[in-house]
Amino acid sequence: MENQKLGRQTFQPGSPPVIIGHGSAAGNKERTGPLSGCFDHTSADDAFGCKTYEQAESAMQGLALDAALKRAGLHTCDLDFLLAGDLLNQCIGSGYAARAADVPFFGLYGACSTMGESLALAALLLSGGYGAYAAAVTSSHFCSAERQYRTPLEYGSQRTPTAQWTATAAGAVIVTNEPRPGPRVMRVTVGRVKDKGITDANNMGAAMAPAAYETLKAHFEDTGLSPADYDLIATGDLGKLGHEIVTDLFDRDGVKLPNYTDCGLILFDRDAQDVHAGASGCGCSASVLCGHLLPGLLAGRWKKILFCPTGALHSPTATMQGESIPGVCHALALEA
Amino acid sequence: MENQKLGRQTFQPGSPPVIIGHGSAAGNKERTGPLSGCFDHTSADDAFGCKTYEQAESAMQGLALDAALKRAGLHTCDLDFLLAGDLLNQCIGSGYAARAADVPFFGLYGACSTMGESLALAALLLSGGYGAYAAAVTSSHFCSAERQYRTPLEYGSQRTPTAQWTATAAGAVIVTNEPRPGPRVMRVTVGRVKDKGITDANNMGAAMAPAAYETLKAHFEDTGLSPADYDLIATGDLGKLGHEIVTDLFDRDGVKLPNYTDCGLILFDRDAQDVHAGASGCGCSASVLCGHLLPGLLAGRWKKILFCPTGALHSPTATMQGESIPGVCHALALEA
Numbered sequence: 001m002e003n004q005k006l007g008r009q010t011f012q013p014g015s016p017p018v019i020i021g022h023g024s025a026a027g028n029k030e031r032t033g034p035l036s037g038c039f040d041h042t043s044a045d046d047a048f049g050c051k052t053y054e055q056a057e058s059a060m061q062g063l064a065l066d067a068a069l070k071r072a073g074l075h076t077c078d079l080d081f082l083l084a085g086d087l088l089n090q091c092i093g094s095g096y097a098a099r100a101a102d103v104p105f106f107g108l109y110g111a112c113s114t115m116g117e118s119l120a121l122a123a124l125l126l127s128g129g130y131g132a133y134a135a136a137v138t139s140s141h142f143c144s145a146e147r148q149y150r151t152p153l154e155y156g157s158q159r160t161p162t163a164q165w166t167a168t169a170a171g172a173v174i175v176t177n178e179p180r181p182g183p184r185v186m187r188v189t190v191g192r193v194k195d196k197g198i199t200d201a202n203n204m205g206a207a208m209a210p211a212a213y214e215t216l217k218a219h220f221e222d223t224g225l226s227p228a229d230y231d232l233i234a235t236g237d238l239g240k241l242g243h244e245i246v247t248d249l250f251d252r253d254g255v256k257l258p259n260y261t262d263c264g265l266i267l268f269d270r271d272a273q274d275v276h277a278g279a280s281g282c283g284c285s286a287s288v289l290c291g292h293l294l295p296g297l298l299a300g301r302w303k304k305i306l307f308c309p310t311g312a313l314h315s316p317t318a319t320m321q322g323e324s325i326p327g328v329c330h331a332l333a334l335e336a
Numbered sequence: 337m338e339n340q341k342l343g344r345q346t347f348q349p350g351s352p353p354v355i356i357g358h359g360s361a362a363g364n365k366e367r368t369g370p371l372s373g374c375f376d377h378t379s380a381d382d383a384f385g386c387k388t389y390e391q392a393e394s395a396m397q398g399l400a401l402d403a404a405l406k407r408a409g410l411h412t413c414d415l416d417f418l419l420a421g422d423l424l425n426q427c428i429g430s431g432y433a434a435r436a437a438d439v440p441f442f443g444l445y446g447a448c449s450t451m452g453e454s455l456a457l458a459a460l461l462l463s464g465g466y467g468a469y470a471a472a473v474t475s476s477h478f479c480s481a482e483r484q485y486r487t488p489l490e491y492g493s494q495r496t497p498t499a500q501w502t503a504t505a506a507g508a509v510i511v512t513n514e515p516r517p518g519p520r521v522m523r524v525t526v527g528r529v530k531d532k533g534i535t536d537a538n539n540m541g542a543a544m545a546p547a548a549y550e551t552l553k554a555h556f557e558d559t560g561l562s563p564a565d566y567d568l569i570a571t572g573d574l575g576k577l578g579h580e581i582v583t584d585l586f587d588r589d590g591v592k593l594p595n596y597t598d599c600g601l602i603l604f605d606r607d608a609q610d611v612h613a614g615a616s617g618c619g620c621s622a623s624v625l626c627g628h629l630l631p632g633l634l635a636g637r638w639k640k641i642l643f644c645p646t647g648a649l650h651s652p653t654a655t656m657q658g659e660s661i662p663g664v665c666h667a668l669a670l671e672a
Binding site for chain 1: 338339340341344345347350387388390391416417421423424425426427428430431432434435437438439440441442443444445446447453457460461463464465466467484526527528529530531649650651652653654657659662664
């Protein structure tokens, strides 16, 4: 079967690429949360032994990539290319990790949707006949993100009820176009940028929910599938409020989402861990994918997952200038 | 012929995608430089009628994309996807432009190499059988970049001799996999991240030159071609010093680069326009490609160009932390 486009924005590989390795690294809060024991590397020290949190984030990408390569039975020199991104200004976490990996590199910026964007591009490039092995890597770090997006941690700012807790975590996935066993990337719905006018940088869930709704709707329209065709639909990091908004928007269309969750609701125990609306950050969907969803597919817990990382394409400068926050969401259909 | 990988890091489409539209927008300094008259849109007001320079940068992306679509005889709704990036924190220039375009969007961060990265991914995805039309868009703005990377303009800082002037410009390219007339993307060499330890944020040329050298060397090794096989080799924005370093590195290998220039040496008149080592910024290689190189291919001035945008993957945070500056360069072989 040939690669093809379905409907307006969905791409379907003729021979679905296979995920042959996944790896994750996570910080202390993640290590002590509900997914305790699910990650390949964790550290009680969020600096991961580094001098700066930015270096720590880069180190997490390296650890996640190493774990994923090990599972795949590969080395960095086997990779045809690496796709990576993060939340840091100018994506330095990925840049420094790519410097260490020394493989052909595509840097991405999709905010917290980057795990979806990187995995989508890896799958499409490989199934397009370019190379045999690719890595998709994504990270975020609570300390570097707070300093950059909001206020330095030392300020001890009060967090709003809609605030989410940026995950200190990284995930890495190795994809191949060779016919090997493993979860397959069946379809990719590439998101359009949606903005409903939210200007509150402490309400990412509401800013990103419209993009998640639009991409999910497009995915079902393009493919003729329905929510019930998936055992699990997991958006990226909408948290409690964003999850409610997406559920409500589909409800207004008369569509039920029976198996719908959000990675931002999985990573932390919202009540016990004081994370308000849930988890966020590139590392949220990346670590939940690599620590929870892919192992679940491999163990037969689910057969079909629609993985939909979401991103808020804003910056502190834009927020200070009063700009609203655009969102984007990419959907990937993964099958055991 | 099938899509294939050549050597270590070069990808060759079986049916080379065709560039059917290009568009550019540029500010006042660019409008009054050597490429005066080459751009589709220019403005004597670098704010482009907007309230902020960030909005102005986003507006330039929109103008460049409109001009490119017009040349291609297309509308935004015809695009299967848009690949875009810029230098702003969290790439907001591209995010806001993508919001306006409302097409499936891949956000990229490759610093000043982004015109190469976006065009490479567009060509590889289309030739891989995904969609018919894609846009690659890139921008930079002197005022937003100085504020962000160095000091606010109001400080009136003295610039060092190695400093380059960030271009206020945007470029957009429309690519198709349909057999139409126009310049073709024959080969793509995806760059690896190289870092020789430069820590001076005012010396981008020296930081990026090793990446340009490595990518060019890989391109010639992977393809079996030599520099003389191209009528023009144009790196992205190395400026005078970086251009000299690349020339010197090849000279040490006993390889002459007879037709080698740099977009950073083309955009401005270095002496008359007081730009020290030359031009830089994502918009530099983007506007030189769309205002000078592609029109030259179409007019028969050149038949084969190796276009090699270069990027410095640093951030002000990294620089303040004493990190060295990694560079990346992607090479695209374009043929009339």
